[in-house]
Amino acid sequence: MVVAISKAGVITGGAFLSNVTWETLEKLDADLVGTGARLTYLDGYLEIMAPLSEAHEEPKSTLGQLLEIYMRMRNIRFYGRGSTTIGIKELGARKEPDESYCLGTRKSVPDLATEVTVTSGGIDTLEIYRRVGVQEVWFWEDGVISVYCLRPTGYELVSKSELLADLDLRSIEFYSRMADQYDAVNAFMRSL
Known part of the structure; x- marks a missing residue:
C-alpha cells in the first residue's frame, strides 16, 4: 500500500x-x-x-486497565511506559509497543510489552523486542493472549506469565472480551 x-x-x-x-x-x-x-x-x-482503529484501541485500553488493576491490587510496583518508542540505530530495530511496563523500578527497557493484533504486519516484532531485551511480550488477538518469554536463544511461547506468575490469563482474556469496558474492569476488580 x-x-x-x-x-x-x-x-x-x-x-x-x-x-x-x-x-x-x-x-x-x-x-x-x-x-x-x-x-x-x-x-x-x-x-x-x-x-489505529477502535477495533485496536478499545481492547488495548481494556487489557492495559486490567493489567494495572491486577498489579495495584497485588501491590506489584509498576511504571507504565505506554507506547514509548524503544530501539536504537545500533540495534537496527525500533518499535512502539501498544503498552509497556517496568516492574519494580523504572528502567530504560520495559520488562513487559503488550501488542493487540488486529491485522498482521510484515516485520518480526519479536525480533525487535529480542534485540532491545524486553523480558516478556504478550500478544492479544481476538481475545486470546499468547505470552512469549525471552530466553538466551530467543522467545519461547509459554502457558503463563513468568513476570506475573499468579495472574490467571484466562480470566484476563474473559474480561477483555466483555462488550462493556467499564463493566469488564469493575467485574475483574471484584473477582480479585
Whole structure:
C-alpha cells in the first residue's frame, strides 16, 4: 500500500518499505508527527501503520486497565511506559509497543510489552523486542493472549506469565472480551 496524507495531515493508508536507512526513518518520523502514524523498523524494513482503529484501541485500553488493576491490587510496583518508542540505530530495530511496563523500578527497557493484533504486519516484532531485551511480550488477538518469554536463544511461547506468575490469563482474556469496558474492569476488580 501507499501512504497518503490528506491536506489535513491525516494518513489514509499504510506501507511496507524496504532498503530504508535509519536517517530516512528519522526524517519520516519527524514528517509524520501529529498524523497518528506508527513506525516499525527492522534491518532496513519499515512498516508505516495508519492511525489505529477502535477495533485496536478499545481492547488495548481494556487489557492495559486490567493489567494495572491486577498489579495495584497485588501491590506489584509498576511504571507504565505506554507506547514509548524503544530501539536504537545500533540495534537496527525500533518499535512502539501498544503498552509497556517496568516492574519494580523504572528502567530504560520495559520488562513487559503488550501488542493487540488486529491485522498482521510484515516485520518480526519479536525480533525487535529480542534485540532491545524486553523480558516478556504478550500478544492479544481476538481475545486470546499468547505470552512469549525471552530466553538466551530467543522467545519461547509459554502457558503463563513468568513476570506475573499468579495472574490467571484466562480470566484476563474473559474480561477483555466483555462488550462493556467499564463493566469488564469493575467485574475483574471484584473477582480479585
